[in-house]
């Protein structure tokens with residue numbers, strides 16, 4: 643199956659929350675494809691962020707780009723439904739945060755969203771092979787979840803290669819997203835290892851020129867694959 647076209651998804655965790663609508667408009671105008679929306683509950687991860695009301699507010703503000711919701715919450719199901727109603731396009735969750743992974747995936751699809759399963763750096767991939775037909779995206783964390791601005795964990799490159807092989811062998815159209823410490827200077831190696839969907843928070847929102855940063859990322863990906 644041919645590799646899917648690269649998607650750049652800036653993580654709004656590193657945006658200026660006081661000007662969130664404007665920040666999202668600016669990164670989309672600068673060439674980003676999706677909005678990556680990090681939801682933290684101060685339970686599954688030691689930090690607290692934003693919920694479905696903010697997702698709905700972005701839609702009301704006029705954001706039409708896909709909103710890629712990453713739930714770092716436990717439990718999963720109720721919030722996933724709230725995000726589906728609030729305008730999420732894709733909802734990803736951590737399998738260890740759901741008692742019934744297959745049921746959670748089915749419920750997200752039934753609510754009209756695409757599904758994602760997220761694996762932390764040290765979380766094994768075991769569950770994945772049982773639900774390949776119900777997953778639209780695998781999200782590999784290349785940092786421990788909870789905070790932006792951390793360094794990329796190099797072992798994630800081997801894990802990317804492993805998941806890329808699983809996806810290719812499955813025959814399903816599944817995106818492979820990477821999240822954590824992604825920068826213009828390592829995104830080429832990350833793409834070469836198999837990622838097609840790239841979350842970047844501090845590297846984009848911390849830059850003075852969003853467009854030049856996203857362009858540099860796209861160029862590095864194109865050169866690597």
Ligand SMILES: O=C(CO)[C@@H](O)[C@H](O)COP(=O)(O)O
Nearest residue numbers: 787788790791822823843844
């Ligand atoms: O989910 C998370 C952190 O838990 C990420 O989405 C970070 O927000 C990525 O930030 P950078 O590492 O790119 O600064």
